[in-house]
Amino acid sequence: MRITPRKEEVAAVVALLEDDTFDSATHLAKAVIKEVGEILQMRDWIALVHTWSDGTRGLNFAPFASEAEAKTFASKMAFGGTGRLVKLNSPGAMLANTDGKKGWKGYCFHPECGHAPFTHSIASAARGACHIPTCPCTKFQSA
Numbered sequence: 596m597r598i599t600p601r602k603e604e605v606a607a608v609v610a611l612l613e614d615d616t617f618d619s620a621t622h623l624a625k626a627v628i629k630e631v632g633e634i635l636q637m638r639d640w641i642a643l644v645h646t647w648s649d650g651t652r653g654l655n656f657a658p659f660a661s662e663a664e665a666k667t668f669a670s671k672m673a674f675g676g677t678g679r680l681v682k683l684n685s686p687g688a689m690l691a692n693t694d695g696k697k698g699w700k701g702y703c704f705h706p707e708c709g710h711a712p713f714t715h716s717i718a719s720a721a722r723g724a725c726h727i728p729t730c731p732c733t734k735f736q737s738a
């Protein structure tokens with residue numbers, strides 16, 4: 596998983612590191628690991644799906660951060676057969692469409708919204724308003 600940290604990901608971890616309410620390094624470490632897990636669940640990944648040369652199901656590997664990373668791995672592991680790359684969509688991004696991901700890049704910055712752009716109406720009467728039933732947002736805010 597060769598990743599380039601994104602601004603909002605760094606901000607989430609920095610917020611934990613600067614939180615002085617943790618009573619031990621162990622508790623802080625656990626919180627950081629959980630946060631990073633949630634952060635990585637917000638990304639799409641690539642899987643390498645393999646078939647042996649006799650056509651039977653082979654060895655599948657994931658996650659890779661990019662197609663280039665998966666191809667580099669495949670070229671180092673010369674175990675034969677054929678491979679193809681499959682995009683794995685982020686379950687975290689899908690969950691965030693329901694739960695809201697406030698302050699997260701790509702999601703609505705309305706203070707009570709945080710939902711994805713496609714939850715916001717494009718119909719003329721309610722143009723811009725968020726469709727999530729409990730959400731009071733009347734206009735998508737991009738930042």
Ligand SMILES: [Zn+2]
Nearest residue numbers: 708710725730
């Ligand atoms: Zn909303």
Ligand SMILES: [Zn+2]
Nearest residue numbers: 703705708732
């Ligand atoms: Zn909104």
